[in-house]
Amino acid sequence: MRRAHTVEQVRAAEAELMAKLPDGMLLQRAATGLAVAISNFIGFTYGARVVLLAGSGDNGGDALYAGEKLARRGAQVVAVLLSDKYHREGLAALLTAGGRVGTTDDIATADVVVDGIVGIGGRPGLKPEARDAVRRAEEHHVPIVAVDMPSGVDVDTGETPAEHVKAALTVTFGTHKICHLIDPAAAACGPVHLVDIGLDLPPAPIKSLQSVDIRKLYPVPTGESDKYSRGVLGLMAGSAQYPGAAVIATSGALAGPIGMLRYVGPDAVAEAVRAEHPEIVAGEGRVQAWAIGSGLGDELDVPKVRDLLDGDEPVLLDADGLKALDDTGDHPSVLITPHAGELARMLGVERSQVESERLKHAREAAERFDVTVLLKGSTTVIAAPDGQVRVNNNAGAWLATAGAGDVLAGLCGSLLAAGLTPIDAAAAGAYLHAAAANLAADGGPITAMQVAAKVPAATRQLLGKGLLEGETSG
Template identity: 60%
Template sequence: MLRAHTVEEVRAAEAALMATLPEGALMQRAASGLAYAVVDLLGGAYGRRVVLLVGSGDNGGDALYAGAMLARRGALVEAWLLSATVHEAGLAALRGAGGRVGTPRPGTAFDVVVDGIVGIGGRPGLRDDARDALEVLGGVPVVAVDTPSGVDVDSGAAPDDHVVADLTVTFGTHKACHLLDPASLACGAVELVDIGLDPYLPPASVEALQPEDVAAMLPVPDPEDHKYTRGVVGVRAGSAAYPGAGLLSVAGAACGLAGMVRYDGDESVLALVRAAHPEVVGPGRVQAWVVGSGSDTGAEQALRDALADDVPVVVDADALAFADLARGTDAVLTPHAGELSRMLGVDRDAIEAEPLAHARSAAREYDAVVLLKGRHTVVARPDGRVRVTTTGTPWLATAGAGDVLGGVIGALLATGLDPFDAASAGSWLHGAAATLAAQDGPIVASDVAVALPDLIAGMGR
């Protein structure tokens, strides 16, 4: 499990660790990891031109010590000091290793910029001098120290003025901004350097599943299992106006995780379902429902009928207009930003600027698991715990993909996973299947459903 901690949690862990170490040892660990990452990025150190953008915080000290290490390996290192106060010992180390202090000026060629402007405790945004320095260095690859300067570390928000890194080297643990959009878009690749914080960190409230986590969650049939004991998922989706939504919801549910899929909906959709999925049967008892995709005017009644069965429910698309009915039940609500905007009465732009805050707010308000779809989907529980999905491909932004996702989550609910696990594992599988299907090219939603069984089988191996 990839875990992300808050600034307060990291600061407390650092203080506890530093009490056990000689003075300056923790910064040396961080600087060493940073220097090695820069060397790896550049393919060597000797003769490379490195510029350090140095602010007043510990990130500036990390950059200066890393610069000293690079200079000792033959790099030409120059520090641009963007604060009247910098880490004096780090600056002395840089000068002692042959590095120098310069000033922002156009026309100077560098191979890499090390962003040590603002630490994790800094306010979002950049001052004019930092913005001007970055403008002079436009086009040069950027390595951010811990987090890109200017982003909001805990919320994942990204003001207009912030560093956009090609690589972010972070220390001890990930931070929320490494996982959450829009800030994660500014991080580039993220490399974690172990500096010994783990024993001092509390459980994280923001996580990202990894393949081994998902594999451990997936149901594996026992020899004595049969179709009913493996879970039965029901789908109430689609309509005469939107038959494809029902078919795609069934396709996601029929990925093989559950023992049986039932379709209970519009007769015109049923004919399509039978033609594409002859194994799908009609109405009957289920262990979970998937409701709402393309349900049109029938969404409210479909949701009421599903909730009457007192089993977990995926509430999607048209049914989200009636999400109040599912308040406090074992439900997974699956809005995109526009749908959540209507559910919360909040502007869509505000939701996209801070998806973490709004997903948590919706989970509290509706007393249910909320899956906020996006490039990095956010799954939130009412108690504030969050998982972020980092699998997927831009090609997944295609009509009907959310219908498939709802079906997959419903299948996992039917097998007995709780709503939080079903939503986060289902979202991970959905993104990974899209990547497998796309192979760096375009896909449609049905391709994702087709790729799921092979993905799941490969995870088992």
């Protein structure tokens, strides 16, 4: 599990640890890990041309001390000082080791630029001198390794309201920060390498579940299981206008852990679903959960859906089903799966606002509607009404294809019917959905039905082999 802590939490943990360690020891731990990560990133050390962008604060100190360690191993290290408040002890150590102070002209011939411009407490955006240095690295196609986070992003929200560094690698210390997991800042981080510096941290407000966590959640049947005890899902999807959505959502649901699916919809659509999946049962009956909305279009029955929302079974609302939700009731067992445009309509804001402030708006919707929100996107943000937040970021870009959301709705509904809580169903569903897409894509285009077809294979990998395609062990 990857845990992301706030700046306040990290600073408190660092202060507690520094009180127990000799002066400078914590900084040296971070600098050593940073130096190793830089060497591994460029693939060599002796003769490497390294330019440090050193601002004020500890991140600049980390960069300077890391530069000192690289210089002692034969690297040609140049420090570009972007603040009069640079870390003087760090610069002295670098100069003693053979490094030198240079200018942004040195960036043009560098193998790597190290972003030590601001620390985790810095404000979004870059000052002019830092902006010019970063632009020069971009112009000359020199990769940037960020210290702790790309300078200029908002650490605690994942937002990027101003110009910022776009890193090829981010090296962080002690724990992940929120910007490492939440887009759009996460996209600016590149791969994130975590260096353990011994922090004792409180519970994290944001978590990203990995394969071992999802494996523990997944409802595996036992020898005593039958189709009813495994879970029965009621699916209300598709219409004369969008019959394919019912077929796709059914495919996603049947690829999950349920024992049976009841399809409720127009006869003509039921026939299309049955033609693809003869094992479904058409018509209403007892279920353990509902998945409602994919492709309903104008055939959404709002009063009926609201009756189900007030019932005892958990409900997943997707697409058109979201129109039946209001903010007047208590819906702790409801899971909604909007994309940015749908959530924007629900909250009365512009889509661009949701896309740029994903965490903020997912939390706002969870609190306002008293539901668990799965906000789809390049990274999936899952926010529960009790404040829990989980993030899924193992999806590849090929998953952005028509009907993929219908697969996800069916799969998450299946997990709800099998007994998972809304937040666990959302986390497990998003994870397996992305893993299945990675398997199906194999580096090329895919369709929604191909994603659904790979969910069982992704599940077998999860339960038997551990790491899935698209996931790293870092």
